[in-house]
Amino acid sequence: MTLPADDPSCAIPYGLNPLDRRSEKRGNAAELEAARSHPHARAYLLAGDRVLLAGGDDAAAHAPDLARGLGVELATAMLLGWQADGAPRLAGALPAGMEPPAGMEFVDLRSIAAEARVSPGVLGQLAQARSMLAWHARHGFCANCGHATAIAIGGYRRDCPSCAAQHFPRVDPVAIMLVTDGERALLGRQAHFRAGSYSCLAGFVEPGETLEDAVRRETFEEAGIRVGRVRFHASQPWPFVSSLMLGCIGEALSAEIVMDETELEDCRWFPREEVIRMVRGDHPGGLACPPRLAIARHLIEHWLAGG
Numbered sequence: 001m002t003l004p005a006d007d008p009s010c011a012i013p014y015g016l017n018p019l020d021r022r023s024e025k026r027g028n029a030a031e032l033e034a035a036r037s038h039p040h041a042r043a044y045l046l047a048g049d050r051v052l053l054a055g056g057d058d059a060a061a062h063a064p065d066l067a068r069g070l071g072v073e074l075a076t077a078m079l080l081g082w083q084a085d086g087a088p089r090l091a092g093a094l095p096a097g098m099e100p101p102a103g104m105e106f107v108d109l110r111s112i113a114a115e116a117r118v119s120p121g122v123l124g125q126l127a128q129a130r131s132m133l134a135w136h137a138r139h140g141f142c143a144n145c146g147h148a149t150a151i152a153i154g155g156y157r158r159d160c161p162s163c164a165a166q167h168f169p170r171v172d173p174v175a176i177m178l179v180t181d182g183e184r185a186l187l188g189r190q191a192h193f194r195a196g197s198y199s200c201l202a203g204f205v206e207p208g209e210t211l212e213d214a215v216r217r218e219t220f221e222e223a224g225i226r227v228g229r230v231r232f233h234a235s236q237p238w239p240f241v242s243s244l245m246l247g248c249i250g251e252a253l254s255a256e257i258v259m260d261e262t263e264l265e266d267c268r269w270f271p272r273e274e275v276i277r278m279v280r281g282d283h284p285g286g287l288a289c290p291p292r293l294a295i296a297r298h299l300i301e302h303w304l305a306g307g
Contacts, residue, residue, distance in 0.1 A: 017124030019081030091129035224258025
Protein backbone atom coordinates (compact mmCIF):
# COMPACT_ATOMS: atom_id res chain seq x y z
CA MET A 1 0.00 0.00 0.00
CA THR A 2 1.40 3.40 -1.00
CA LEU A 3 1.03 6.04 1.70
CA PRO A 4 1.48 9.82 1.23
CA ALA A 5 4.61 11.14 2.88
CA ASP A 6 2.80 14.17 4.31
CA ASP A 7 -0.06 12.30 6.00
CA PRO A 8 0.08 13.54 9.63
CA SER A 9 -1.67 10.42 10.94
CA CYS A 10 1.24 8.26 9.74
CA ALA A 11 3.64 10.15 12.05
CA ILE A 12 1.64 9.26 15.17
CA PRO A 13 2.35 5.98 16.99
CA TYR A 14 0.02 3.15 15.89
CA GLY A 15 -1.02 5.26 12.88
CA LEU A 16 1.26 3.78 10.21
CA ASN A 17 0.10 0.40 8.89
CA PRO A 18 1.30 -0.48 5.37
CA LEU A 19 -0.44 -3.87 5.19
CA ASP A 20 -2.66 -4.51 2.18
CA ARG A 21 -5.82 -5.74 3.88
CA ARG A 22 -7.46 -7.10 0.69
CA SER A 23 -10.85 -7.18 2.38
CA GLU A 24 -12.42 -8.60 -0.78
CA LYS A 25 -10.38 -11.81 -0.28
CA ARG A 26 -11.58 -12.56 3.24
CA GLY A 27 -14.76 -14.31 2.19
CA ASN A 28 -12.91 -16.74 -0.09
CA ALA A 29 -12.03 -19.94 1.79
CA ALA A 30 -9.27 -20.85 -0.68
CA GLU A 31 -7.65 -17.42 -0.33
CA LEU A 32 -7.75 -17.68 3.46
CA GLU A 33 -6.20 -21.14 3.45
CA ALA A 34 -3.51 -20.00 1.03
CA ALA A 35 -2.65 -17.06 3.26
CA ARG A 36 -2.52 -19.09 6.47
CA SER A 37 -0.37 -21.81 4.85
CA HIS A 38 1.88 -19.44 2.90
CA PRO A 39 5.57 -20.37 3.41
CA HIS A 40 6.43 -16.81 4.41
CA ALA A 41 3.40 -16.20 6.64
CA ARG A 42 4.26 -14.84 10.07
CA ALA A 43 2.14 -14.39 13.17
CA TYR A 44 2.03 -11.71 15.84
CA LEU A 45 1.35 -13.42 19.17
CA LEU A 46 -0.25 -11.49 22.02
CA ALA A 47 -1.32 -12.24 25.57
CA GLY A 48 -3.71 -9.39 26.31
CA ASP A 49 -1.81 -6.22 25.42
CA ARG A 50 1.57 -7.93 25.82
CA VAL A 51 3.38 -8.88 22.62
CA LEU A 52 5.78 -11.80 22.34
CA LEU A 53 9.13 -10.44 21.13
CA ALA A 54 12.25 -12.26 20.02
CA GLY A 55 15.56 -10.78 18.92
CA GLY A 56 16.38 -9.51 15.45
CA ASP A 57 14.91 -7.02 13.01
CA ASP A 58 11.46 -8.62 12.88
CA ALA A 59 11.17 -9.32 16.58
CA ALA A 60 7.39 -9.49 16.74
CA ALA A 61 6.75 -11.77 13.72
CA HIS A 62 6.91 -15.49 14.46
CA ALA A 63 6.98 -18.58 12.28
CA PRO A 64 3.79 -20.67 12.11
CA ASP A 65 5.52 -23.65 13.73
CA LEU A 66 6.30 -21.60 16.84
CA ALA A 67 2.72 -20.34 16.97
CA ARG A 68 1.36 -23.89 16.75
CA GLY A 69 3.80 -25.04 19.40
CA LEU A 70 2.44 -22.39 21.75
CA GLY A 71 -1.14 -23.52 21.17
CA VAL A 72 -2.29 -21.04 18.54
CA GLU A 73 -4.71 -22.59 16.05
CA LEU A 74 -3.74 -20.99 12.75
CA ALA A 75 -6.98 -22.11 11.11
CA THR A 76 -8.75 -19.47 13.20
CA ALA A 77 -5.93 -16.93 13.46
CA MET A 78 -6.74 -13.36 12.43
CA LEU A 79 -5.64 -12.51 8.90
CA LEU A 80 -4.39 -8.94 9.20
CA GLY A 81 -3.22 -8.52 5.62
CA TRP A 82 -0.28 -8.86 3.28
CA GLN A 83 3.10 -7.13 3.21
CA ALA A 84 4.41 -5.52 0.05
CA ASP A 85 6.37 -8.72 -0.74
CA GLY A 86 3.17 -10.78 -0.52
CA ALA A 87 3.90 -12.35 2.86
CA PRO A 88 0.73 -12.65 4.98
CA ARG A 89 0.61 -11.38 8.55
CA LEU A 90 -1.57 -13.20 11.08
CA ALA A 91 -2.45 -12.62 14.73
CA GLY A 92 -3.04 -15.16 17.47
CA ALA A 93 -3.94 -15.02 21.15
CA LEU A 94 -1.82 -16.64 23.85
CA PRO A 95 -2.92 -17.42 27.42
CA ALA A 96 -2.59 -14.34 29.61
CA GLY A 97 -0.49 -16.02 32.29
CA MET A 98 1.94 -18.02 30.17
CA GLU A 99 5.70 -17.62 30.41
CA PRO A 100 7.60 -16.64 27.25
CA PRO A 101 9.76 -19.25 25.51
CA ALA A 102 13.49 -19.15 26.16
CA GLY A 103 15.17 -16.16 24.55
CA MET A 104 11.91 -14.25 24.15
CA GLU A 105 9.95 -11.79 26.25
CA PHE A 106 6.51 -10.28 26.62
CA VAL A 107 6.42 -6.49 26.29
CA ASP A 108 3.29 -4.39 26.62
CA LEU A 109 2.18 -2.42 23.60
CA ARG A 110 2.66 1.01 25.21
CA SER A 111 6.28 0.21 26.12
CA ILE A 112 6.96 -1.12 22.63
CA ALA A 113 5.81 2.22 21.21
CA ALA A 114 7.58 4.40 23.79
CA GLU A 115 10.87 2.50 23.43
CA ALA A 116 10.64 2.08 19.63
CA ARG A 117 11.13 -1.68 19.94
CA VAL A 118 9.70 -2.25 16.45
CA SER A 119 9.41 -0.13 13.32
CA PRO A 120 6.46 2.31 13.05
CA GLY A 121 4.77 0.15 10.39
CA VAL A 122 4.97 -2.97 12.54
CA LEU A 123 3.67 -1.01 15.53
CA GLY A 124 0.54 -0.17 13.53
CA GLN A 125 0.08 -3.84 12.69
CA LEU A 126 0.41 -4.78 16.35
CA ALA A 127 -2.28 -2.23 17.20
CA GLN A 128 -4.52 -3.83 14.58
CA ALA A 129 -3.81 -7.27 16.05
CA ARG A 130 -4.50 -6.13 19.61
CA SER A 131 -7.83 -4.55 18.71
CA MET A 132 -8.97 -7.58 16.72
CA LEU A 133 -7.99 -10.14 19.36
CA ALA A 134 -9.56 -8.10 22.15
CA TRP A 135 -12.84 -7.91 20.22
CA HIS A 136 -12.93 -11.66 19.71
CA ALA A 137 -12.14 -12.30 23.38
CA ARG A 138 -15.20 -10.24 24.36
CA HIS A 139 -17.68 -11.37 21.70
CA GLY A 140 -17.76 -15.14 21.78
CA PHE A 141 -21.54 -15.21 22.16
CA CYS A 142 -24.34 -13.78 20.07
CA ALA A 143 -25.81 -10.54 21.38
CA ASN A 144 -29.08 -11.47 19.69
CA CYS A 145 -29.74 -14.97 21.08
CA GLY A 146 -26.82 -15.84 23.36
CA HIS A 147 -25.53 -18.78 21.30
CA ALA A 148 -21.78 -19.31 20.83
CA THR A 149 -20.51 -17.67 17.65
CA ALA A 150 -17.83 -18.75 15.16
CA ILE A 151 -15.01 -16.82 13.49
CA ALA A 152 -15.63 -15.96 9.84
CA ILE A 153 -13.93 -14.11 6.94
CA GLY A 154 -10.45 -14.18 8.43
CA GLY A 155 -11.57 -12.84 11.80
CA TYR A 156 -13.50 -9.79 10.59
CA ARG A 157 -16.86 -11.29 11.46
CA ARG A 158 -18.41 -13.70 13.93
CA ASP A 159 -21.42 -15.75 12.80
CA CYS A 160 -24.18 -17.18 14.95
CA PRO A 161 -25.21 -20.68 13.80
CA SER A 162 -28.43 -20.44 15.81
CA CYS A 163 -30.09 -17.23 14.60
CA ALA A 164 -27.82 -16.40 11.61
CA ALA A 165 -26.85 -13.02 13.07
CA GLN A 166 -23.54 -11.59 11.89
CA HIS A 167 -21.34 -9.56 14.22
CA PHE A 168 -18.54 -7.25 13.11
CA PRO A 169 -15.60 -5.73 15.03
CA ARG A 170 -16.41 -2.33 16.46
CA VAL A 171 -14.31 0.80 16.53
CA ASP A 172 -15.22 3.52 19.04
CA PRO A 173 -14.69 7.06 17.67
CA VAL A 174 -13.25 9.53 20.17
CA ALA A 175 -13.06 13.28 19.56
CA ILE A 176 -9.86 14.75 20.98
CA MET A 177 -9.42 18.47 20.53
CA LEU A 178 -7.04 21.30 21.13
CA VAL A 179 -9.26 24.33 21.58
CA THR A 180 -7.49 27.63 20.98
CA ASP A 181 -8.20 31.29 21.65
CA GLY A 182 -5.69 33.18 19.57
CA GLU A 183 -2.38 32.70 21.37
CA ARG A 184 -3.82 30.51 24.12
CA ALA A 185 -4.62 26.79 24.28
CA LEU A 186 -7.16 25.09 26.52
CA LEU A 187 -5.64 22.16 28.41
CA GLY A 188 -6.97 20.10 31.28
CA ARG A 189 -6.00 17.25 33.53
CA GLN A 190 -7.77 14.34 35.18
CA ALA A 191 -6.93 13.11 38.65
CA HIS A 192 -5.19 9.98 37.36
CA PHE A 193 -2.73 11.95 35.17
CA ARG A 194 0.86 12.01 36.35
CA ALA A 195 1.64 15.08 38.43
CA GLY A 196 1.86 18.30 36.42
CA SER A 197 0.64 16.79 33.15
CA TYR A 198 -1.96 18.66 31.07
CA SER A 199 -3.57 17.41 27.87
CA CYS A 200 -6.28 18.06 25.30
CA LEU A 201 -9.90 17.47 26.19
CA ALA A 202 -11.55 14.38 24.71
CA GLY A 203 -14.76 12.37 24.65
CA PHE A 204 -16.63 9.70 22.73
CA VAL A 205 -18.64 10.62 19.66
CA GLU A 206 -22.28 9.75 20.34
CA PRO A 207 -24.78 8.11 17.94
CA GLY A 208 -26.26 10.58 15.45
CA GLU A 209 -23.53 13.14 16.15
CA THR A 210 -20.95 14.63 13.80
CA LEU A 211 -17.31 14.78 14.83
CA GLU A 212 -17.49 18.58 14.86
CA ASP A 213 -20.53 18.60 17.15
CA ALA A 214 -18.83 16.10 19.47
CA VAL A 215 -15.91 18.52 19.79
CA ARG A 216 -18.29 21.37 20.60
CA ARG A 217 -20.40 19.35 23.05
CA GLU A 218 -17.51 17.77 24.96
CA THR A 219 -15.65 21.07 25.29
CA PHE A 220 -18.74 22.82 26.63
CA GLU A 221 -19.63 19.95 28.99
CA GLU A 222 -16.13 19.67 30.44
CA ALA A 223 -14.95 23.28 30.39
CA GLY A 224 -17.96 25.51 29.68
CA ILE A 225 -16.27 26.88 26.56
CA ARG A 226 -18.26 27.39 23.36
CA VAL A 227 -16.48 26.28 20.18
CA GLY A 228 -17.12 27.50 16.64
CA ARG A 229 -14.99 26.34 13.73
CA VAL A 230 -13.55 22.83 14.02
CA ARG A 231 -10.74 21.54 11.80
CA PHE A 232 -9.75 17.89 11.57
CA HIS A 233 -5.99 17.29 11.77
CA ALA A 234 -5.14 13.60 12.18
CA SER A 235 -6.35 10.30 13.59
CA GLN A 236 -4.78 7.58 15.71
CA PRO A 237 -5.89 3.99 16.20
CA TRP A 238 -5.80 3.48 19.97
CA PRO A 239 -5.80 -0.26 20.73
CA PHE A 240 -6.78 0.00 24.42
CA VAL A 241 -9.21 -1.52 23.60
CA SER A 242 -10.37 -0.36 20.16
CA SER A 243 -10.80 3.39 19.83
CA LEU A 244 -10.07 5.71 16.94
CA MET A 245 -8.81 9.04 18.22
CA LEU A 246 -9.99 11.83 15.89
CA GLY A 247 -7.74 14.82 16.47
CA CYS A 248 -9.16 18.29 15.85
CA ILE A 249 -8.35 21.95 16.37
CA GLY A 250 -11.30 23.99 17.65
CA GLU A 251 -11.66 27.77 17.76
CA ALA A 252 -13.13 29.12 21.00
CA LEU A 253 -16.11 31.49 20.94
CA SER A 254 -16.02 32.15 24.69
CA ALA A 255 -13.27 32.42 27.29
CA GLU A 256 -14.68 31.88 30.78
CA ILE A 257 -13.99 28.34 32.03
CA VAL A 258 -16.74 26.57 33.95
CA MET A 259 -15.12 23.23 34.74
CA ASP A 260 -16.93 19.94 35.30
CA GLU A 261 -15.18 18.79 38.47
CA THR A 262 -16.40 15.22 38.05
CA GLU A 263 -14.46 14.97 34.77
CA LEU A 264 -11.47 17.23 35.37
CA GLU A 265 -9.19 18.07 38.24
CA ASP A 266 -8.05 21.28 36.57
CA CYS A 267 -8.52 23.16 33.30
CA ARG A 268 -6.75 26.34 32.19
CA TRP A 269 -5.89 28.61 29.30
CA PHE A 270 -2.15 28.36 28.64
CA PRO A 271 -0.30 31.07 26.68
CA ARG A 272 1.74 29.84 23.73
CA GLU A 273 5.08 30.58 25.42
CA GLU A 274 4.10 28.50 28.44
CA VAL A 275 3.03 25.58 26.25
CA ILE A 276 6.38 25.74 24.47
CA ARG A 277 8.15 25.32 27.81
CA MET A 278 5.82 22.45 28.76
CA VAL A 279 6.70 20.65 25.52
CA ARG A 280 10.39 21.46 25.88
CA GLY A 281 10.47 20.11 29.44
CA ASP A 282 11.74 23.25 31.19
CA HIS A 283 8.53 24.69 32.61
CA PRO A 284 9.39 26.49 35.88
CA GLY A 285 6.41 24.91 37.63
CA GLY A 286 7.19 21.42 36.39
CA LEU A 287 4.11 21.30 34.14
CA ALA A 288 4.24 19.08 31.08
CA CYS A 289 2.35 17.91 28.00
CA PRO A 290 1.69 14.27 27.09
CA PRO A 291 4.49 12.19 25.54
CA ARG A 292 4.70 11.79 21.77
CA LEU A 293 2.96 8.43 22.12
CA ALA A 294 -0.31 10.38 22.43
CA ILE A 295 -2.10 12.19 19.61
CA ALA A 296 -2.67 15.07 22.04
CA ARG A 297 1.04 15.89 21.87
CA HIS A 298 0.90 15.98 18.07
CA LEU A 299 -2.08 18.34 18.13
CA ILE A 300 -0.20 20.64 20.50
CA GLU A 301 2.95 20.59 18.38
CA HIS A 302 0.91 21.24 15.23
CA TRP A 303 -0.59 24.34 16.86
CA LEU A 304 2.80 25.53 18.08
CA ALA A 305 4.13 25.19 14.52
CA GLY A 306 1.41 27.52 13.29
CA GLY A 307 -1.22 24.93 12.33
